[in-house]
Amino acid sequence: MATQPPTSEPTTPKFTARLHSPQLPRWVPWALVAGAVAVGLALHLMVGWGWALTIVACWLGYVVVLVAVSGRVEGRRKAKDRLATSLVTTAFVLALLPLGSLLWQVVSNGLPAINSSFLNSSMRNVVGEGGGIFHALWGTLIVTSLAALMSIPIGLATGIYLVEYGNGRMARWITFLVDVMTGIPSIVAGLFAYALFVIFFGEGVRMGFGGAVALSVLMIPLVVRSTEEMLKLVPNELREASYALGVPKWRTIVKVVLPTAIAGIITGITIAIARVIGETAPLLIICGATDSVNFNPFDGRMMTLPVYIYSQYKNPGFPPEFGIERAWGAALVLTVIVMALNLVARLISYYFSPKTKA
Amino acid sequence: MAKSIDVSDLDIYYGDFLAVEGVTIPIAARSVTAFIGPSGCGKSTFLRSLNRMHEVIPGARVEGKILIDGADLYDPDVDPVEVRRQIGMVFQRPNPFPTMSIAENVLAGMRLNSRKLKKTEASEIVESSLRRANLWNEVKDRLTKPGSSLSGGQQQRLCIARAIAVQPQVLLMDEPCSALDPISTTAIEDLIHELREDYTIVIVTHNMQQAARVSETTAFFNLAGVGRPGHLIEYGPTTKIFTTPENPATEAYISGRFG
Ligand SMILES: Nc1ncnc2c1ncn2[C@@H]1O[C@H](COP(=O)(O)OP(=O)(O)OP(=O)(O)O)[C@@H](O)[C@H]1O
Ligand SMILES: [Mg+2]
Numbered sequence: 001m002a003t004q005p006p007t008s009e010p011t012t013p014k015f016t017a018r019l020h021s022p023q024l025p026r027w028v029p030w031a032l033v034a035g036a037v038a039v040g041l042a043l044h045l046m047v048g049w050g051w052a053l054t055i056v057a058c059w060l061g062y063v064v065v066l067v068a069v070s071g072r073v074e075g076r077r078k079a080k081d082r083l084a085t086s087l088v089t090t091a092f093v094l095a096l097l098p099l100g101s102l103l104w105q106v107v108s109n110g111l112p113a114i115n116s117s118f119l120n121s122s123m124r125n126v127v128g129e130g131g132g133i134f135h136a137l138w139g140t141l142i143v144t145s146l147a148a149l150m151s152i153p154i155g156l157a158t159g160i161y162l163v164e165y166g167n168g169r170m171a172r173w174i175t176f177l178v179d180v181m182t183g184i185p186s187i188v189a190g191l192f193a194y195a196l197f198v199i200f201f202g203e204g205v206r207m208g209f210g211g212a213v214a215l216s217v218l219m220i221p222l223v224v225r226s227t228e229e230m231l232k233l234v235p236n237e238l239r240e241a242s243y244a245l246g247v248p249k250w251r252t253i254v255k256v257v258l259p260t261a262i263a264g265i266i267t268g269i270t271i272a273i274a275r276v277i278g279e280t281a282p283l284l285i286i287c288g289a290t291d292s293v294n295f296n297p298f299d300g301r302m303m304t305l306p307v308y309i310y311s312q313y314k315n316p317g318f319p320p321e322f323g324i325e326r327a328w329g330a331a332l333v334l335t336v337i338v339m340a341l342n343l344v345a346r347l348i349s350y351y352f353s354p355k356t357k358a
Numbered sequence: 359m360a361k362s363i364d365v366s367d368l369d370i371y372y373g374d375f376l377a378v379e380g381v382t383i384p385i386a387a388r389s390v391t392a393f394i395g396p397s398g399c400g401k402s403t404f405l406r407s408l409n410r411m412h413e414v415i416p417g418a419r420v421e422g423k424i425l426i427d428g429a430d431l432y433d434p435d436v437d438p439v440e441v442r443r444q445i446g447m448v449f450q451r452p453n454p455f456p457t458m459s460i461a462e463n464v465l466a467g468m469r470l471n472s473r474k475l476k477k478t479e480a481s482e483i484v485e486s487s488l489r490r491a492n493l494w495n496e497v498k499d500r501l502t503k504p505g506s507s508l509s510g511g512q513q514q515r516l517c518i519a520r521a522i523a524v525q526p527q528v529l530l531m532d533e534p535c536s537a538l539d540p541i542s543t544t545a546i547e548d549l550i551h552e553l554r555e556d557y558t559i560v561i562v563t564h565n566m567q568q569a570a571r572v573s574e575t576t577a578f579f580n581l582a583g584v585g586r587p588g589h590l591i592e593y594g595p596t597t598k599i600f601t602t603p604e605n606p607a608t609e610a611y612i613s614g615r616f617g
Pocket of ligand 1: 375377398401403415450
């Protein structure tokens, strides 16, 4: 089209000739990748460059060649687009590397430890081989559930108050305090819970419930924030539509606003749980560490997975490799729980969000 | 059943901004009143003050008097929730509930207020409301599909169906036909004719022909300039407003020479 002689139809608008612009064939970037890999292998094997140097050099070469070729063939705008795409992809890969490597470490080190006796026995009377995480798994489930049980109603109610009712001084103060709470270091939350329980139970108190209180101090601001954000996304028009039908405000909140935002709210709560389930420091202070099973959160020490990992690593027993292996196994279980929670969050937001398609 | 509305010297504010000033107008029971006027002159604002939807906006307030069948609408003892049950509203922008199906949207006025409905009763209300809003034929096979899956004009008719399903005694309609094709517009106008027998209807429209077709009384709003409050310029029988208006501004507006 671009080769059309300028003498053709004077009435033809100019832009018709420009609807098509030259474009690199789809295979070109891939061919360049293959070329870069080949060159890299050659440099590494024959010239003897190190891996890191080779990868960086080939990546740079790839980007420069691609942008140059694209600039010649496709023009400046598309060359810039290719450059930006390359940079974004690089950033993505860099961000993914630690995650991938972490998962790999945890799985490869932890998997050998996992078996039914590992999941079903505590550390009672175990010095070397054997033992497991039964007590810590239950401890984590109990403490985290109690924390969620306390944080969800408080956080939800606060979020609703801030968005639906709060205006003026009171709401501003609450928002400020929630922000402060978000920034509390987790060890301080643990010390707070300890100090609180010392008032009632005396010096040296240890109990699972105290851990739950410490975790809710960390979890409440997360729930408040996510609830607030989600409720703010609900368009005002829906509230007005409900009011105009003569529906009182509280019914509007319960039956219109919350159902519209529920997917996001539950997702936020799930992620908040996933976030506090791995807390170690506060639990170390108030829950303590033990080798035995304890199902009663109101009485005595309670083991939890993060503390278990810490103590197995710190005091692996004799010979030490079994303790280290148990620590990795527990780390794997904890990671799986967190990932499962994230997966649940995705599923919830998929199934609960308002459907727009028929 | 139907209620008359008496507005005297009403000022409407958004915070410190005076949006509408000094409106005095009687609205007869069992009649159709049309509000016309250029964009931004305060028609929606005034309409929303008639069922106390205005105060839902933070900082918004009104001064003056509105009497509904002689009772002060803004009396401190009046429950706005009760007011809105009797004075229904169709909004300028369609706003179906995204979490509800088409049928649930129609029944929202009862369901959200937890009114018990027998199944047959419910489906009767759904069908008759949708029929009157000229939407039944398009949606009768997918009543359980989400309300937000409809087109813009269909959503508008769904909102009309939702508003009439609760049988309000006064119906406020803010440009109910702005997104509708001529066929649906005719259907809505027929609906208005039919509802006039029992209810009081106030409609905002930018369509002069529509105002002329459906209303007995027409009120013309105008504003002196940007940032100035809107005023009710004049009101009267529709035929008179459209043939021999008293104010030259009205004359200019309806003859299309301005606005
Ligand atoms: N929520 C609000 N907050 C502050 N000012 C508002 C708000 N809504 C409307 N206004 C202002 O009030 C005035 C009247 O607005 P209104 O929506 O009543 O106009 P309208 O006559 O309905 O216009 P249109 O024909 O375009 O719908 C405008 O100046 C507008 O900017
Ligand atoms: Mg309007």
